[in-house]
Amino acid sequence: MKNCVIWTRVSTKRQEDNGGSLDDQRCKCEAFAKQNGYNIKGYFGGTHESAKTPGPLLKEMYHAIKKDKTISHIIVSVVDRFSRNVGQASTIIDELLKQNVVIVEAATSIDTSTREGIMMIKFKLTLAEWDNGNRTDKFISGRKHCLESGVYCGAAKPLGYDKHGKSLGTTFTINDKGKLIAKAFRWKLQGLANHQIINKLAAYGLEMSKQKLHHILTNPFYAGKIRHKMLEGKLVDGNQPCIVSYSDFLRVQDILSGKTGVYKHQKETPRFPLKRHVLCSKDHTPFTAYTVKRKNIDYYKCNLNGCKTNVSAKKLHYKYEELLRTYNIPKVLKPILHDIISTMMLSDNEEQRKNERLLKKQKTEYLNKLKACKIRFGTGDIDEDVYRITNEEYQEKLDNIELELAQCQKELSNHKEEVDEVFLICCKLDSLWKNSSLEIEQKLQNLLFPNGILWDKEIDNYRTFDENEALSVIARISRSYENKKEDFPEGKSSKVKLCA
Ligand SMILES: [Zn+2]
Incomplete structure (x- = not known):
């Protein structure tokens, strides 16, 4: 009677699912042993749940073989059960041969007792590895195709x-x-x-x-x-x-990456907001702009041949602000404007209200947990140590939630103040213009002076309007606010843009 041990192993969950289960392998090996007169002295191997490398499991088997010199054969269902890697499996086979242990493959009856047998088994291992590699390639090209088509088909699911x-x-x-x-x-x-x-x-x-x-x-x-x-x-x-x-x-x-600090809305002031808006008073040509790189100074100029009107951007901007400062929103229009700004900023407020609701829900949840913990301590389900630690942890979470909630509520109450603040800025057209993004600057310019404004070289200033025209300008602004709120300091970002 020949003594043997049986080695079974699956290396992945997939192998197990594909009919290569441990039970299945074991059955085949046992049937083979019975038919060929082997006496089974032990079982070795593992499952996909064990360590990825067969090392520790093999050591266990080597140890048993060394201890019991009567074991002469190892039965495996298929040789690649030792390892899917040819090199690794060959080493295992050689190691066992040194100890005069013969490996028998139950599926084919091929064994390592002869040189031909060893060759055939190693050749089978090579084939198995090649096949396995092929399967991986197919698997990979499928994944790659998905990814290239914009479909993230990986097993991992990104949080959120x-x-x-x-x-x-x-x-x-x-x-x-x-x-x-x-x-x-x-x-x-x-x-x-x-x-x-x-x-x-x-x-x-x-x-x-x-x-x-x-x-x-x-x-x-x-x-x-x-x-x-x-x-x-x-x-x-x-x-x-x-x-x-x-x-x-x-x-x-x-x-x-620390390349920029915090991103600020319109960190850089627009360079030439008045380009094409200001016209030369002599020939009504829209100004163009340029920079003298050597001195890094910006200029506006009239491009008409022979007209040498040329103004520094600094002066043109400053005088524009000065001009805007002379227009004040009339008292009667102020409540309307205030109302409009409040509505514009409501979406911001809405977001904060949502936050508040979320945080309150979290707070209730932890308060309930805290209460449940107290009850369990009271009824003796948990001891004092556990109670104290859990209590502390919940309390810490609650503190954090409270902090966030307080900030959220502060922001809600700040809403009114913020509206007032924005209102104040809007009443001051000069600072509104100065602090806005290029887009809003240009909208404001077109609103104030739809046909552009003249720059008079002789008086070194803009051509001013009479009182009536000023009033019509204000009326135009109010109408614009009412009719297309989103068009002029747009929506919720207005706060950031205006106050930046
Ligand atoms: Zn000109």
Whole structure:
């Protein structure tokens, strides 16, 4: 009677599912042993759950073989069960041969007792590896095709998204966590440090490590792009909805890499807002602009041949502000204007109200947890140590939520003050013009002087209007506010833009 041990192993979950289960292998080996008169002295091997390398399991078997010299054979269902890697499997076979142990493949009856047998088994291993490699290639090219088509079909699901469908049919939707991640990007743009963002997120109920946050803020997936090593550095437009716009995402990257500080809305003042708006009083030619690079000084000039009207930008801008300062919004129009600004800024307010509701919900949740913990302590379900630690942890979370809530409510009460502030700025046309983005500057200019304004070289100033015309200008502004609010200091960004 020959003594043997049986080796079974699956290296991946997929192998197990594909009919190569441990039970199946074991059955085949046992049947083979019975038919060929082997006495089974033990079982070795493992499952996909064990360590990825067969090392420790093999050592166990080597040890048993050394201890029991009567074991002369190892039965495996198929030789590649030792390892899918030819080199590794060959080493194992050679190692066992040195100990005079013969490997028998149950599926084919081939064994390593002869040189031919050894050759055949190693050849089979090579074939198996080649086949395996082939399968991986097929798998990879399928994935690559998906990625190149803008479908992120990986097993991992980025936080903040729900995944639907499979392979090329994969789609994503933004979930509640995704909405919080959108806030994280906004907070980063506002200049918050990562640890502040982590605290804020925690207050809203999303716990996250520093590494995870960094990973999220640098992951272009959230800006609708796909980056993958299979795409070799190419950035592909994905089919997933954006959580942050790509331009904002790039700004966040700049902030993270320290290239720019916090991104400020219109950090640089527009260089030539009056280009084409101011006309030469002599010939009504719109001014063009240029810079004397040597001195880095900006000029406006009349481009008409022979007309040498030429003004420094500094002067033209300053005089424009001075002119605007002479126009005051009449008293009767002020309440209307105030009302309009308040409405414009309401969307900001709405966002804060949503935040407040979310935070209050979180607060209630933790208060309930705290209460439940107290009850469990009271009834003796948990001991004092556990109670104290849990209590502390919940309290800490609550403190964080309270802090965030207080800030949120402060911002809500600030709303009225902010409206007043913006109103004040809007009443001062000069500072409104000076502090706006180019787009708003130009809108304002066109609103005030739809046909442009003349620059008179002789008096070194703009040609001024009489009182009536000034009043009509104001009326025009008020009408514009009422009719197309979104058109003039637009929507919710007005606050940032006006106060910058
Ligand atoms: Zn001219």
